[in-house]
Structure formats: C-alpha cells, structure tokens
Amino acid sequence: MTNYHTLTQAEAVEYAQGIEDLFPDGAQLKLRDIGDGNLNHVFHISDQASGRSLILKQALPYFKMVGESVPLTLDRVRIEYEALRINGEICPDQTPKVYAYEPDLALIAMEDLSDHxxxxxxxxxxxxxxxxxxxxxxxxxxxxxxxxxxxxxxxxxxxxxxxxxxxxxxxxxxxxxxxxxxxxxxxxxxxxxxxxxxxxxxxxxxxxxxxxxxxxxxxxxxxxxxxxxxxxxxxxxxxxxxxxxxxxxxxxxxxxxxxxxxxxxxxxxxxxxxxxxxxxxxxxxxxxxxxxxxxxxxxxxxxxxxxxxxxxxxxxxxxxxxxxxxxxxxxxxxxxxxxxxxxxxxxxxxxxxxxxxxxxxxxxxxxxxxxxxxxxxxxxxxxxxxxxxxxxxxxxxxxx
Amino acid sequence: MTNYHTLTQAEAVEYAQGIEDLFPDGAQLKLRDIGDGNLNHVFHISDQASGRSLILKQALPYFKMVGESVPLTLDRVRIEYEALRINGEICPDQTPKVYAYEPDLALIAMEDLSDHxxxxxxxxxxxxxxxxxxxxxxxxxxxxxxxxxxxxxxxxxxxxxxxxxxxxxxxxxxxxxxxxxxxxxxxxxxxxxxxxxxxxxxxxxxxxxxxxxxxxxxxxxxxxxxxxxxxxxxxxxxxxxxxxxxxxxxxxxxxxxxxxxxxxxxxxxxxxxxxxxxxxxxxxxxxxxxxxxxxxxxxxxxxxxxxxxxxxxxxxxxxxxxxxxxxxxxxxxxxxxxxxxxxxxxxxxxxxxxxxxxxxxxxxxxxxxxxxxxxxxxxxxxxxxxxxxxxxxxxxxxxx
Incomplete structure (x- = not known):
C-alpha cells in the first residue's frame, strides 16, 4: 500500500472521468462529499447532462473512535471488494455494481444509489x-x-x-x-x-x-x-x-x-x-x-x-x-x-x-x-x- | 518452492553435518532411511562416536493413495514447523526439539526419538x-x-x-x-x-x-x-x-x-x-x-x-x-x-x-x-x- 494517499476532490473527479464506458468524454462532473469521515471518504460524482453518476469510496487508514484516531487496516477495502464480487454473482439484484477497484488507493467505484x-x-x-x-x-x-x-x-x-x-x-x-x-x-x-x-x-x-x-x-x-x-x-x-x-x-x-x-x-x-x-x-x-x-x-x-x-x-x-x-x-x-x-x-x-x-x-x-x-x-x-x-x-x- | 528437490542420502548427510552445535566436526555420520515414502522421506542420521543423532524429515510433493500419486502441497511442512514451534513453547516435554527448518526444501531436522x-x-x-x-x-x-x-x-x-x-x-x-x-x-x-x-x-x-x-x-x-x-x-x-x-x-x-x-x-x-x-x-x-x-x-x-x-x-x-x-x-x-x-x-x-x-x-x-x-x-x-x-x-x- 505504498502508493496510498487520500484523494483530493480534483483527483477523485479525474479518476471517475477515467473509468471506461461510464461518463461521456468531456462531461462536466460534479462532486459531492457525502462521507462520514470516520472510516471512509465517500464522494458522489455525477454528470447532469447524461444523468450518469457513481460513488467513490476510499478507506482511511484510521478509525475515529472515543475521540481518538485508531489505526485501521486498508485491507478492509480488498475484503469489501471481494465480498461485493462474490455476493454480486450470487445475488446481483441486491448488490451495488462495482465499476472499478484500486487496491493501492483502497478505493472502490460503485453504483450510485441516490434514488434509494x-x-x-x-x-x-x-x-x-x-x-x-x-x-x-x-x-x-x-x-x-x-x-x-x-x-x-x-x-x-x-x-x-x-x-x-x-x-x-x-x-x-x-x-x-x-x-x-x-x-x-x-x-x-x-x-x-x-x-x-x-x-x-x-x-x-x-x-x-x-x-x-x-x-x-x-x-x-x-x-x-x-x-x-x-x-x-x-x-x-x-x-x-x-x-x-x-x-x-x-x-x-x-x-x-x-x-x-x-x-x-x-x-x-x-x-x-x-x-x-x-x-x-x-x-x-x-x-x-x-x-x-x-x-x-x-x-x-x-x-x-x-x-x-x-x-x-x-x-x-x-x-x-x-x-x-x-x-x-x-x-x-x-x-x-x-x-x-x-x-x-x-x-x-x-x-x-x-x-x-x-x-x-x-x-x-x-x-x-x-x-x-x-x-x-x-x-x-x-x-x-x-x-x-x-x-x-x-x-x-x-x-x- | 522453486529450489525444492528431494535430497539424496549424501545431501542429507551433508545437510545434517552443517547444522550448528550438533555433531562434532569431522564426525562419521551414518544414515538410515526410515520413511514410509508415501508422504515423506525420513532419514535417521547418527554419529556413533558422540552418540548424537537426529531425524531429517523431507516432505514429498505427492501422496500415494489408492495406488495413485496425488499432488500434495509442500506447505504442510511450514504448518508442521509452525505447530512444532507453538506447541514446543506451550508443552516442551511432549514436543520433539527442532534443530533446523528449510522452507525451500520442505525439510525439518528434529530430535531423534529412537529410544522411544x-x-x-x-x-x-x-x-x-x-x-x-x-x-x-x-x-x-x-x-x-x-x-x-x-x-x-x-x-x-x-x-x-x-x-x-x-x-x-x-x-x-x-x-x-x-x-x-x-x-x-x-x-x-x-x-x-x-x-x-x-x-x-x-x-x-x-x-x-x-x-x-x-x-x-x-x-x-x-x-x-x-x-x-x-x-x-x-x-x-x-x-x-x-x-x-x-x-x-x-x-x-x-x-x-x-x-x-x-x-x-x-x-x-x-x-x-x-x-x-x-x-x-x-x-x-x-x-x-x-x-x-x-x-x-x-x-x-x-x-x-x-x-x-x-x-x-x-x-x-x-x-x-x-x-x-x-x-x-x-x-x-x-x-x-x-x-x-x-x-x-x-x-x-x-x-x-x-x-x-x-x-x-x-x-x-x-x-x-x-x-x-x-x-x-x-x-x-x-x-x-x-x-x-x-x-x-x-x-x-x-x-x-
């Protein structure tokens, strides 16, 4: 995990733009920070013109608990990704789609469920x-x-x-x-x-x-x-x-x-x-x-x-x-x-x-x-x- | 496990001789093959002069079963070594002493229990x-x-x-x-x-x-x-x-x-x-x-x-x-x-x-x-x- 760093909002947008077959080229992406910040950064990224959107979830290397920051493994993103993959095969209707996974950044791009x-x-x-x-x-x-x-x-x-x-x-x-x-x-x-x-x-x-x-x-x-x-x-x-x-x-x-x-x-x-x-x-x-x-x-x-x-x-x-x-x-x-x-x-x-x-x-x-x-x-x-x-x-x- | 090969008897003796603080320099080691050959090679190596001896156990990459050779992981030697180490700490009296462990060769040198x-x-x-x-x-x-x-x-x-x-x-x-x-x-x-x-x-x-x-x-x-x-x-x-x-x-x-x-x-x-x-x-x-x-x-x-x-x-x-x-x-x-x-x-x-x-x-x-x-x-x-x-x-x- 040596390449890990927390994404800036600009980087998050740039990353989302780079995911294949999702947003039209040159789309004007809008970012909303919706994470709790205790465990993860969660960004909502959308393109009003095409109506497309996604969620970027990046794990933080700590967990804010009892007022302290306790270190917490980024391996949990691998676990989340693997579990999404396995459950997605077994139960696609109840599992958010995954668009991309970056182990080094502890990052998953997944389906936006804002309509839920x-x-x-x-x-x-x-x-x-x-x-x-x-x-x-x-x-x-x-x-x-x-x-x-x-x-x-x-x-x-x-x-x-x-x-x-x-x-x-x-x-x-x-x-x-x-x-x-x-x-x-x-x-x-x-x-x-x-x-x-x-x-x-x-x-x-x-x-x-x-x-x-x-x-x-x-x-x-x-x-x-x-x-x-x-x-x-x-x-x-x-x-x-x-x-x-x-x-x-x-x-x-x-x-x-x-x-x-x-x-x-x-x-x-x-x-x-x-x-x-x-x-x-x-x-x-x-x-x-x-x-x-x-x-x-x-x-x-x-x-x-x-x-x-x-x-x-x-x-x-x-x-x-x-x-x-x-x-x-x-x-x-x-x-x-x-x-x-x-x-x-x-x-x-x-x-x-x-x-x-x-x-x-x-x-x-x-x-x-x-x-x-x-x-x-x-x-x-x-x-x-x-x-x-x-x-x-x-x-x-x-x-x- | 790329360096794995099954030891010849001569190599087994040479290996035993190289273990620190066990056999006197220049000891005339005698080897006896006591393995079942189904899962492991087991050699008994001893020096009559000093009365010292050991067991060399090398895992084979297969398991002879129902007349066939079924491939079997060499990782079992790591498992055996780790279990010997853990049980040796908890219960030294009932656990054979380990003299050496070679993961690449799937080999453990351990206490000779011939008097048992x-x-x-x-x-x-x-x-x-x-x-x-x-x-x-x-x-x-x-x-x-x-x-x-x-x-x-x-x-x-x-x-x-x-x-x-x-x-x-x-x-x-x-x-x-x-x-x-x-x-x-x-x-x-x-x-x-x-x-x-x-x-x-x-x-x-x-x-x-x-x-x-x-x-x-x-x-x-x-x-x-x-x-x-x-x-x-x-x-x-x-x-x-x-x-x-x-x-x-x-x-x-x-x-x-x-x-x-x-x-x-x-x-x-x-x-x-x-x-x-x-x-x-x-x-x-x-x-x-x-x-x-x-x-x-x-x-x-x-x-x-x-x-x-x-x-x-x-x-x-x-x-x-x-x-x-x-x-x-x-x-x-x-x-x-x-x-x-x-x-x-x-x-x-x-x-x-x-x-x-x-x-x-x-x-x-x-x-x-x-x-x-x-x-x-x-x-x-x-x-x-x-x-x-x-x-x-x-x-x-x-x-x-």
Whole structure:
C-alpha cells in the first residue's frame, strides 16, 4: 500500500472521468462529499447532462473512535471488494455494481444509489416496503447458503475463510457489541435515566452466560461469508429495489449474526415508535407492520434456504434426514440471540441508533429505551430454546 | 518452492553435518532411511562416536493413495514447523526439539526419538505406561487451551487460524474419516466377513445424522490449534517420556477431534485384544488397563483444562458462571462422537490399524472388528447426550 494517499476532490473527479464506458468524454462532473469521515471518504460524482453518476469510496487508514484516531487496516477495502464480487454473482439484484477497484488507493467505484433511501430513515418515516422482506430474506438465504460448506467445495471454502480473516473489523464487533455492553466499560454511553436497567444487565449472570455462548459462536464458527454489519443504515430501498451496501465487516461467521443484526434493528425501531407518533393507533399499526416484516423476512429466508439446500447440497451427508431441521432451528436460535444482543448494545453501548436517540421527548425516549432493553434481554434468554419465529413476535408484543 | 528437490542420502548427510552445535566436526555420520515414502522421506542420521543423532524429515510433493500419486502441497511442512514451534513453547516435554527448518526444501531436522517406542506397538505388546495418561492429558489441555479464544488475544488467534488453513490435509480427513465410511465408496476396504455390519452402518440414517453434525464441527468450528492426526502411531513413549510427533495435519478445529482420535485408537486396541492373547484373564486385565487409561486421560485433560481456564482466562465473560461446565461437557460429547467415527473408519475405511488388521486368526480378527464397530456406533449415538467419561467405559464393557 505504498502508493496510498487520500484523494483530493480534483483527483477523485479525474479518476471517475477515467473509468471506461461510464461518463461521456468531456462531461462536466460534479462532486459531492457525502462521507462520514470516520472510516471512509465517500464522494458522489455525477454528470447532469447524461444523468450518469457513481460513488467513490476510499478507506482511511484510521478509525475515529472515543475521540481518538485508531489505526485501521486498508485491507478492509480488498475484503469489501471481494465480498461485493462474490455476493454480486450470487445475488446481483441486491448488490451495488462495482465499476472499478484500486487496491493501492483502497478505493472502490460503485453504483450510485441516490434514488434509494436508507432503510432506517424509511422506518422512522413509517414507510411500508412490501418487497423488503422478500428481497432481503432471499439475499440472506442465497449469500449465506452459497458461501457455506452446505453448498461449496469444502477445500475452496477454506481458502475463502482465509481470504476473509478480518481481525480488526471483527474486533470492533467483539468489543462494542459482544463485550463492553455486558461490563461497566467506558465504551458504553448510558443515559442516566436508564442506568438502573443497565446496572441490572451488568449483574445478570444468566444473561452473560447466553451472551458468552453467542460470542463463542462469533469467535469460532466459520459457517458462511457474513455481511457482518447488516443494520438498517446499510440497506437502501426504493419501492421496487433493495440494495445492501458496506461489506468491510465481511468474514466467515455464524449465519444467525447477519439475520439477527437486521431483526434487532427492526425491533429497535419497533421499540422507538413511542417517540415517532402521538397517535396510538398509528403506532400500533406500524408496529404490526414491523412484526409482520420480521416474520416474513425469516419465513422467506427459511423457505429459500431450505429450497436451495434441497437443490444444491454439496454431498450426500448434507441430505441426511433430520439434519436440515436441526440446522435451521439452530440458525433461528442464533438469530434470536444475536438480535437481542444487538438491541442492547444500540441502546447504551458505544454506537446508538437514530430510531431511539433522535426521540426528542425524554420520557418517550426513556420508554423506547426500556422497551428495547426488555425485548433484547428476553430474546437473548430465549436463544437456546426457541423453535419458531413467532416467539420473537410474542416477546415484542408482550413488552409493547 | 522453486529450489525444492528431494535430497539424496549424501545431501542429507551433508545437510545434517552443517547444522550448528550438533555433531562434532569431522564426525562419521551414518544414515538410515526410515520413511514410509508415501508422504515423506525420513532419514535417521547418527554419529556413533558422540552418540548424537537426529531425524531429517523431507516432505514429498505427492501422496500415494489408492495406488495413485496425488499432488500434495509442500506447505504442510511450514504448518508442521509452525505447530512444532507453538506447541514446543506451550508443552516442551511432549514436543520433539527442532534443530533446523528449510522452507525451500520442505525439510525439518528434529530430535531423534529412537529410544522411544511407537505407542501402538506398546499397546499391541501389552506394555503399561503409568505416565502416559498424565503426560498426554496435560499435552492436550495445554496445547488446546492456550491456542483457543479462551486464552489468546482474539485478534492474534484469527491470524493463527489464517496461517493454519490447511485444505489439502483436512481434505484427507474429511474424505477418509468423515465421509467415505458412511457411503458405499471405493475408498473403503471392507473384509467380506464383516460386510453385513458395514451395510447396516451404510443404511443407518440415525447414525449418519450424528456423523453429519460431527463433520459440521470439523468443517466450521475453529476452536483451537489441533494436532489433527493424534493416533497411537504418532505418540512415542518410553517409561519416563511421552512425545507427540507429526504435525502436518494441524489446523484450527474442534478440540474433541484430537482427544477423540486418541481415545478411538485406544479402544481399537481394546477391541483387538481378542487376537493378542489366548489367556482370557490377561486380556481382561489389559482391557481394564486400557479403560483406566482412557478414564485417566480424560480426567487429566479435564482437570488441567479447568485449572488453566481458572488461571488464564482471556477476559471476564469467559469466567461467567456455568460457561466452563457447558464448554467442558460439549468437549466430552465431541470427544465421544469423534472417537466413535475414528473407530469405524479404521476397521473398514481406507486406512486400517495394526491392532486389528495384524490379527492372523480370521475368526479372532472378525470378533475384534465387530467389537470395534459395535463400540464405535454406540459412541457416535451417545455423542449428544453424554455427560461423563464413564459412559465410554460402560459402552466398551458392555460390548466386551
């Protein structure tokens, strides 16, 4: 990575102009800086005349965390590129197109999704997306099945595990999601009014046991190539299209982590509805929509995963009667456990979610936080015994 | 590996002479070719005058299997060297000393263990080794604990997983141990007189389910740095010393596979006692010794593993009450399951064991084979419910 330097805006435009078959010669490109600047520079580059555009994402060699700049490997861009390439083959409809990749510059040029909206925003605005559950359930089934030992040549899969060893990014998840929230750590950001609930979580040894078992799976179980960070800011939606962005956390891990991250995020919005409508009926209706979406998401995932299994199992042993049922039940249990962990860490861990934090009214925000903590704890405690996605709905409905 | 060539005997002697601080200048070195020639050249090189000696092990770029030469990566020597280095630090008493390593030649010069005897021979000769269980139980506890997420920095562990991705050698295990024995495969070598029992195994779907679950663990669970091939030909013993050789199968896998491989081999000898003594009392006594050794091996492993855990746990969550008990019970269950699988594949799979195959009397050999199959099947079927090592002893005693 000796040739690495962060691109100036002029260089970014020049680079975009040089990508073959994208912009017309001599196009007047316009650049907009849309990155968060914590991890990456992200530029939107467009040509009004032709209506063409792209996103340039350049990784920064550090990560701004706890006010400090922590060095962070640029290898994550190779990982993102490889994951986009693999998922693009398996699931082209949900994967942004890649136009160019420059390893030396830690740079990827990819499809502009400006006509889509971030899913978290859509949920906060109570939009209903009838195709979301089908699209993402299918994305999960296909990307996870086809990268697992169930479908792959088992020796090629090992080389892929090697190529996606991703210690620094996994470390962020292991620290901020799977460790700090269960200890009195300075990595937690706890609003004083919910301190009592958080203290109870810190003291709940039964809960810690479940989290430790889930963490063990995250640390050891190389089941499939995960997205690794599938929250609702990483899904872009318009009515007829659903795209999944941001693959730098990709690694071989337990399938339930991806599904659980997403369901946990949907239930955070469910918990946060307290703050987004004063109309009780409207709240109830949208909550019902969210639970229906969770149910459909899982159901779409499960039925497509089973269908792929029946059609593309790697060998005869995979088809042993009873194995698929045990496997899918375990995936459900992992999903439920990780969903619960995700909910807790996003309420009082280092990174929160807008669905709850943006609620201005302190009493409503507190209710939302307590809802999320109650649902999260119940999900984690149910993880080893669950047998149906309906149990998730029941847990949520019992709390709100 | 462009400089690789197989050493002539003269080159081997010259190389040995050049190793610093080993042989006196001008020593008259004597070479003995002791390799099997299927996978490696192994030379014993010694100087009678000084009494010094060493082993030179050079990997061959192929593997003779099913009468053919299958290409096999020389990278396995790097893996063996790295595993010897890591285990040598953790467990110097059970690890042969390494004098030199030549990556280009796929060559390791290591400690001569000619004053030790192969454990399989010792068992076949009914020798009792009172220190074996303690030595190897401790070796397993230390090498497996200290390379796991329980003890290691979890990011360093990931780099180690990467360095020990070992597709070609794992493939041998996956094919010959975890797949072919459960299908009508040409990779099995079935003596006609036990064909009926083997056919029953090929049709036993309940058994296949358990094997498939165990295989899933082998394929996905990066728990600790395993030896990967810990049978009784890879343990060298003299009364006061126990050494573990041959690390080329090393990879990150489920801890129970190593312990199970060894216990399975001990129970193959137990099953084979039919052929090694006409004195019923002698047979019974040695069988009792073997079961006592299995019990002590597990007990030593478990108590030392727990002690290391209590002293060296990587973080606070690992110390969560109840976690250690669940973890150790799972290790026992995996051990029992893999022990059973090992027993079956060594009776009618591609690679057999001398403890049974060398029994000249066909009726006694058949009894030995049927004993092993019966114990193996029972162990596999017990794998998910077992809670005590005593269950292994009970299963063995019920059969013979």
């Amino acid at each position: 909206t971030v899913m978290r925003r859509r949920l906060m605005e109570k939009v209903r997306d009838p195709l979301f559950a089908e699209h993402i359930g299918s994305f999960l089934a296909r990307t996870l099945f086809f990268t697992s030992d169930l479908a792959m040549d088992q020796q090629e899969k090992k080389l892929r595990v090697k190529s996606f060893i991703n210690p620094e990014l996994c470390n962020i998840t292991e620290d901020l999601i799977l460790y700090a929230p269960f200890t009195k750590s300075r990595m937690n950001i706890v609003e004083p009014h919910i301190r009592d609930s958080v203290e109870r979580i810190w003291e709940d040894k039964e809960l810690h046991l479940e989290v430790t078992l889930l963490r063990e799976k995250f640390l050891t179980k190389a089941e499939a190539l995960l997205h690794g960070d599938l929250h609702t800011d990483n899904i872009f939606i318009k009515p007829d299209s659903t795209k999944v962005i941001d693959r730098e956390f990709a690694f071989y891990g337990p399938i339930g982590f991806d599904i659980g991250t997403l369901i946990g995020n949907m239930l955070l919005n469910y918990s946060g509805q307290e703050g987004w409508s004063t109309d009780a009926k409207e709240r109830t209706n949208y909550r019902r929509y969210l639970l229906d979406s969770v149910y459909e998401l899982w159901t779409q995932f499960e039925s497509e995963f089973r269908e792929l299994w029946n059609g593309y199992a790697a060998d005869r042993l995979v088809k042993t009667p009873g194995y698929q049922n045990l496997y899918v039940t375990r995936l459900l249990q992992d999903t439920i456990g990780f969903a619960g962990v995700l909910m807790l860490c996003r309420v009082y861990g280092y990174i929160h979610v807008a669905d709850i934090d943006d609620i201005k009214d302190a009493a409503a925000r507190e209710r939302a936080q307590r809802n999320a903590l109650e649902i999260g704890v119940a999900l984690i405690k149910r993880n080893r015994s669950a047998h149906s996605i309906k149990e998730v709905l029941d847990i949520a409905l019992k709390v709100v | 005897t192969v454990m399989r021979r010792r068992l076949m000769e009914k020798v009792r080794d009172p220190l074996f269980a303690e030595h190897i139980g401790s070796f397993l506890a230390r090498t497996l604990f200290f390379t796991s997420d329980l003890a290691m920095d979890q990011q360093e562990k990931k780099l180690r997983v990467k360095s020990f991705i070992n597709p070609e050698l794992c493939n041998i295990t996956e094919d010959l141990i975890l797949y072919a024995p459960f299908t009508k495969s040409r990779m099995n070598i079935v003596e006609p007189h036990i064909r009926d029992s083997v056919e029953r195994i090929w049709e036993d779907k309940e058994l296949h389910l358990e094997v498939t679950l165990l295989r899933e663990k082998f394929l996905t669970k990066a728990e600790a740095l395993l030896h990967g091939d810990l049978h009784t030909d890879n343990i060298f013993i003299k009364p006061d010393s126990t050494k573990v050789i041959d690390r080329e199968f090393a990879f990150y896998g489920p801890i129970g596979f190593d312990i199970g491989t060894l216990i399975g081999n001990m129970l193959l000898n137990y099953s084979g006692q039919e052929g090694w003594s006409t004195d019923a009392k002698e047979r019974t006594n040695y069988r009792r010794y073997l079961l006592d050794s299995v019990y002590e091996l597990w007990t030593q492993f478990e108590s030392e593993f727990r002690e290391l855990w209590n002293g060296y746990a990587a973080d606070r969550l690992v110390k969560t009450p109840g976690y250690q008990n669940l973890y150790v019970t799972r290790l026992l269950q995996d051990t029992i399951g893999f022990a059973g699988v090992l027993m079956l594949c060594r009776v009618y799979g591609y690679i057999h064991v001398a403890d049974i195959d060398d029994i000249k009397d066909a009726a006694a050999r058949e009894r030995a084979q049927r004993n092993a199959l019966e114990i193996g099947v029972a162990l596999i079927k017990r794998n998910r419910s077992a809670h005590s090592i005593k269950e292994v002893l009970d299963i063995a005693l019920k059969v013979v």
